[in-house]
Amino acid sequence: MALFEFVHIPEKNIFYDVIGTNPFCMFFAGIHGHEGGVYRPLKNILNNLPSNFFSRIELLKANPPSLKLGVRGVENRDINRDFCEKTKNKSWISKEIMELIDLYPSIEYVFSFHEETDKEGYREGKMAEIETFERDPNSFYMYDAFNSDESSTDEIMPFYYPLCLSLIENGFTLYDGYDDYKDDPHETxxxxxxxNGYCKQPSNKTGFEDGSFENWVITQGMKRSFVFEIPSGITKERKQEMVKIIFQKFIIPFLNQFKTF
Ligand SMILES: [Zn+2]
Structure with missing residues (x-):
């Protein structure tokens, strides 16, 4: 179902703001049109950042036609599998996003927000088969995509542990299991x-092309890209709380390492 705030958006362009010069990072959301519930909590936090915060691009309505309809992708097409050299007939949406990234080579980090809409979780069963279980509707997880020639997960744990603690203190849980399972070999x-809510995605500049924007940016030379999966079934107040914790405990301390002012 479409969210009211997206009903009237023009659908022929992607929407982004450039804040400051030579953007250092990028905030990204709305590539899946049924995950629009994270837009408002994210926008609220971004609107209240101090004026001297890192220069950035905010692309929060990445897939306007799907947001308007409240569907993952128009005509069942997942735009977040387009970001791959192999993918032919890319949609105009992914082409525009790729052009945007080309325009701003100063971006080093991406913070992407999705919503997890799946009520089921997946894990390995006793016979090594994939079994499903009921996913805790309060559970959080994130992906950490990075260039494995230059970096490792060690650099992230000092930020990740405080994030975990704060989420748990505030009544959220950490997802354990496989991110997703579809009986479809084409799903990458x-x-x-x-x-414990963490999924690493090491790659290098030539590898790991699963078609997602977040992994593609690493092949384009970005240093790191994070995906935060907010549970879609919780109230908007709880989403706001979770996004606030992610900023306070993870994003802001992570970025502050690079502060030169
Ligand atoms: Zn998504």
Missing amino acids: VQLNPVT
């Missing part, structure tokens, strides 16, 4: 193992 984003 599935069976990624998530442990």
Whole structure:
């Protein structure tokens, strides 16, 4: 179902703001049109950042026609599988996003927000088969995509542990299991193992093309890209709380390492 705030948006362009010069990072949301519930909580936080915060691009309505309809992708097409050299007949949406990234080579980090809409979780059963279980509707997880020639997960744990603690203190849980499972060999984003809410995605500039924007940016030379999966079934107040914790405990401390002012 479409959210009211997207009903009247023009659908022929992607929407983004450039804040400051030489953007250092990018905030990204709305590539899946049925995950629009994270837009408002995210926008509220971004609107209240101090004026000297890092220069950035905010692309929060990445897929306007799907947001308007409240569907993952128009005509069942997942735009977040387009970001791959192999993908032919890319949609205008992914082409515009790729052009935008080309225009701003100063971006080093992406913070992407999705919503997890799946009520089921996935794990390995006793016979090594994939079994499903009821996913805790309060559970959080994130992906950490990075260039494995230059970096590792060690650099992230000092930020990740405080995030976990704060989420748990505030009544959220950490997802354990596979991110997704579909009985479809063409689906490239599935069976990624998530442990205590964390899923690493090491790659290098030539590899890891699962078609997602977040992994593609690493092949374009960005340093790191994070995907935060907000549970879609919680209230908007709880979404706001979770996004606030993600900023306070993870994004802001992470970025502050690079502060030069
Ligand atoms: Zn998504």
